[in-house]
Amino acid sequence: xxxxxxxxxxxxxxxxxxxxxxxxxxxxxxxxxxxxxxxxxxxxxxxxxxxxxxxxxxxxxxxxxxxxxxxxxxxxxxxxxxxxxxxxxxxxxxxxxxxxxxxxxxxxxxxxxxxxxxxxxxxxxxxxxxxxxxxxxxxxxxxxxxxxxxxxxxxxxxxxxxxxxxxxxxxxxxxxxxxxxxxxxxxxxxxxxxxxxxxxxxxxxxxxxxxxxxxxxxxxxxxxxxxxxxxxxxxxxxxxxxxxxxxxxxxxxxxxxxxxxxxxxxxxxxxxxxxxxxxxxxxxxxxxxxxxxxxxxxxxxxxxxxxxxxxxxxxxxxxxxxxxxxxxxxxxxxxxxxxxxxxxxxxxxxxxxxxxxxxxxxxxxxxxxxxxxxxxxxxxxxx
Amino acid sequence: xxxxxxxxxxxxxxxxxxxxxxxxxxxxxxxxxxxxxxxxxxxxxxxxxxxxxxxxxxxxxxxxxxxxxxxxxxxxxxxxxxxxxxxxxxxxxxxxxxxxxxxxxxxxxxxxxxxxxxxxxxxxxxxxxxxxxxxxxxxxxxxxxxxxxxxxxxxxxxxxxxxxxxxxxxxxxxxxxxxxxxxxxxxxxxxxxxxxxxxxxxxxxxxxxxxxxxxxxxxxxxxxxxxxxxxxxxxxxxxxxxxxxxxxxxxxxxxxxxxxxxxxxxxxxxxxxxxxxxxxxxxxxxxxxxxxxxxxxxxxxxxxxxxxxxxxxxxxxxxxxxxxxxxxxxxxxxxxxxxxxxxxxxxxx
Numbered sequence: 114x115x116x117x118x119x120x121x122x123x124x125x126x127x128x129x130x131x132x133x134x135x136x137x138x139x140x141x142x143x144x145x146x147x148x149x150x151x152x153x154x155x156x157x158x159x160x161x162x163x164x165x166x167x168x169x170x171x172x173x174x175x176x177x178x179x180x181x182x183x184x185x186x187x188x189x190x191x192x193x194x195x196x197x198x199x200x201x202x203x204x205x206x207x208x209x210x211x212x213x214x215x216x217x218x219x220x221x222x223x224x225x226x227x228x229x230x231x232x233x234x235x236x237x238x239x240x241x242x243x244x245x246x247x248x249x250x251x252x253x254x255x256x257x258x259x260x261x262x263x264x265x266x267x268x269x270x271x272x273x274x275x276x277x278x279x280x281x282x283x284x285x286x287x288x289x290x291x292x293x294x295x296x297x298x299x300x301x302x303x304x305x306x307x308x309x310x311x312x313x314x315x316x317x318x319x320x321x322x323x324x325x326x327x328x329x330x331x332x333x334x335x336x337x338x339x340x341x342x343x344x345x346x347x348x349x350x351x352x353x354x355x356x357x358x359x360x361x362x363x364x365x366x367x368x369x370x371x372x373x374x375x376x377x378x379x380x381x382x383x384x385x386x387x388x389x390x391x392x393x394x395x396x397x398x399x400x401x402x403x404x405x406x407x408x409x410x411x412x413x414x415x416x417x418x419x420x421x422x423x424x425x426x427x428x429x430x431x432x433x434x435x436x437x438x439x440x441x442x443x444x445x446x447x448x449x450x451x452x453x454x455x456x457x458x459x460x461x462x463x464x465x466x467x468x469x470x471x472x473x474x475x476x477x478x479x480x481x482x483x484x485x486x487x488x489x490x491x492x493x494x495x496x
Numbered sequence: 497x498x499x500x501x502x503x504x505x506x507x508x509x510x511x512x513x514x515x516x517x518x519x520x521x522x523x524x525x526x527x528x529x530x531x532x533x534x535x536x537x538x539x540x541x542x543x544x545x546x547x548x549x550x551x552x553x554x555x556x557x558x559x560x561x562x563x564x565x566x567x568x569x570x571x572x573x574x575x576x577x578x579x580x581x582x583x584x585x586x587x588x589x590x591x592x593x594x595x596x597x598x599x600x601x602x603x604x605x606x607x608x609x610x611x612x613x614x615x616x617x618x619x620x621x622x623x624x625x626x627x628x629x630x631x632x633x634x635x636x637x638x639x640x641x642x643x644x645x646x647x648x649x650x651x652x653x654x655x656x657x658x659x660x661x662x663x664x665x666x667x668x669x670x671x672x673x674x675x676x677x678x679x680x681x682x683x684x685x686x687x688x689x690x691x692x693x694x695x696x697x698x699x700x701x702x703x704x705x706x707x708x709x710x711x712x713x714x715x716x717x718x719x720x721x722x723x724x725x726x727x728x729x730x731x732x733x734x735x736x737x738x739x740x741x742x743x744x745x746x747x748x749x750x751x752x753x754x755x756x757x758x759x760x761x762x763x764x765x766x767x768x769x770x771x772x773x774x775x776x777x778x779x780x781x782x783x784x785x786x787x788x789x790x791x792x793x794x795x796x797x798x799x800x801x802x803x804x805x806x807x808x809x810x811x812x813x814x815x816x817x818x819x820x821x822x823x824x825x826x827x828x829x830x831x832x833x834x835x836x837x838x839x840x841x842x843x844x845x
Contacts, residue, residue: 114760114763114764114767117763117764117767121826121827122827123826123827123828126827126828127828130828157831158825158831159825159827159829159831160825160827160828160829160830160831161827161829162829163828163829163830164827164828164829344827344829459837460837461837471770476837479834480832480834480837481831481832481834
């Protein structure tokens with residue numbers, strides 16, 4: 114397949130693996146955090162870890178929108194579907210996310226709630242047009258990548274005077290989360306988590322550009338390489354990070370030049386700025402309350418804001434005891450450090466959100482890599 | 497004066513007509529539907545007898561029986577419809593034991609309000625598929641449920657067949673060292689169905705691979721007595737079929753991603769939707785596990801069959817007490833092809 118296979122070539126992977134092996138100093142450890150779930154997925158799906166020397170480790174970050182969504186927001190959505198009798202339009206990943214009291218959107222759907230899986234905001238708008246007598250709520254979720262599409266839908270609904278359409282906004286921001294991880298005591302003071310560099314998000318950066326990362330590369334002295342989602346992108350970016358670390362540099366570099374520019378997509382940014390404003394603070398699973406890390410719908414569009422339109426009680430959600438999702442999302446623990454992993458918590462019966470989406474670290478470990486542990490010692494680098 | 501009165505003076509009209517509750521009521525309307533729609537297309541001496549069962553003689557040997565329920569959406573898709581699919585699916589399930597399929601039954605659950613013209617199209621397609629395969633539908637059943645209690649039409653087909661002497665094929669017979677073969681490109685059916693769903697508006701030139709594989713199976717079992725397992729990788733795709741057989745046989749499997757045939761259009765659609773073609777359904781492909789020594793010969797037999805031109809040897813059976821299916825990726829790494837969790841869901845970003 115053109116423009117895809119080129120980035121998955123085995124021969125190039127071999128060359129890159131050899132270059133990484135040459136570049137990586139055997140006397141030190143390289144802990145590289147991939148922020149995005151898309152990278153986590155690519156690393157596992159293509160077996161990228163197999164091609165890395167033992168001292169280069171991928172630390173899986175919180176960049177899976179489903180994983181960082183606090184349980185309370187799913188509880189809110191369940192409330193919207195059940196108590197307000199809305200048609201709740203969601204992206205597929207959300208269906209199985211565990212909510213409080215062993216509920217999930219899939220379970221309430223089975224017991225009669227009108228929850229519909231959509232592929233885009235346009236599907237939700239269509240449903241609103243087709244069912245004018247029902248309230249249709251779109252569960253907006255995602256990082257900067259999916260936000261412009263939600264902004265478009267809000268503007269469209271307003272222009273069409275679709276009065277039965279509203280948006281439950283859960284859009285979050287990447288730079289705030291990365292900064293939060295770097296500020297966390299585990300990274301800053303205790304030093305129990307060592308993150309030496311970051312793979313910057315690919316699709317997110319196509320919208321926001323590479324500029325927003327410049328501040329914390331400088332402030333926290335960590336290199337960032339914006340990396341594409343294909344396996345060769347990940348390997349090339351790992352090489353760039355290792356080079357920066359070896360040379361004592363901490364800059365923002367862009368491996369994903371075929372899509373990402375320094376300024377990003379200005380049109381999309383303008384659209385987002387028109388419709389959304391910063392929330393003072395938003396709860397992230399694993400990170401807690403993170404200041405200015407999420408978006409809300411501006412008051413001039415509040416008629417389309419489900420949080421304004423409906424009375425949604427504050428959900429007092431409780432995490433499953435001994436679920437390590439929070440620590441895993443901060444990179445402080447690995448999925449296999451969790452007592453529940455692969456026992457009480459599996460993709461078929463997820464207790465924590467990291468086990469739900471295929472981008473979640475636990476699900477990726479479970480589905481693609483859980484047999485890797487015993488084989489790890491045998492791992493060799495193709496050179 | 498001698499003319500016998502027609503049983504149904506007014507013939508059934510399918511145009512602009514719908515299924516109603518009387519079509520399942522056991523009265524004259526049902527009898528007319530059976531005669532003028534079902535029997536008209538599916539006609540054969542056993543069905544024509546009009547009994548509630550079909551009686552037939554079978555050759556001596558081991559019999560095989562299989563049942564399959566079909567509840568698809570959309571009902572019509574490029575390359576087939578629920579009618580042809582119901583015939584192919586059951587013939588294939590019977591054939592995967594190495595058996596020669598002999599007869600089918602068909603049970604229809606119709607939803608009140610379902611267009612009769614669509615029903616006729618489905619039954620005609622079913623009849624054509626059965627005729628092509630040489631496996632007649634010899635008994636059937638029709639029920640009608642109230643509007644809202646079905647999804648247009650559900651079809652359940654049962655098939656019976658007889659295994660030739662000396663053939664012993666079962667999912668629990670895979671042995672370390674065996675070769676893994678597939679009869680053609682994977683994921684065509686599932687991607688075709690997805691692309692014809694109304695909320696996924698993308699166009700492909702793909703069509704479903706829905707087909708009856710029993711003649712290919714007959715050639716395979718004739719060519720080798722070392723076929724250990726056969727399976728058609730339908731729901732859940734190749735990865736699921738291999739996991740099932742690995743579990744049944746208590747072995748592991750190792751695939752070579754480069755060798756697995758996937759059409760570029762299927763690959764592209766899966767890329768777009770965030771799906772994995774190895775988990776996408778097929779309706780006209782089979783997986784064959786056989787002794788390594790016979791693998792090339794059986795590959796030749798598959799490729800000589802019109803439905804097996806893209807057949808390939810894709811990997812081997814290995815020792816593994818955990819029963820894992822693993823794959824060497826085209827990229828040079830390795831990964832596990834795990835059981836599917838729920839349905840494959842498209843990812844957010």
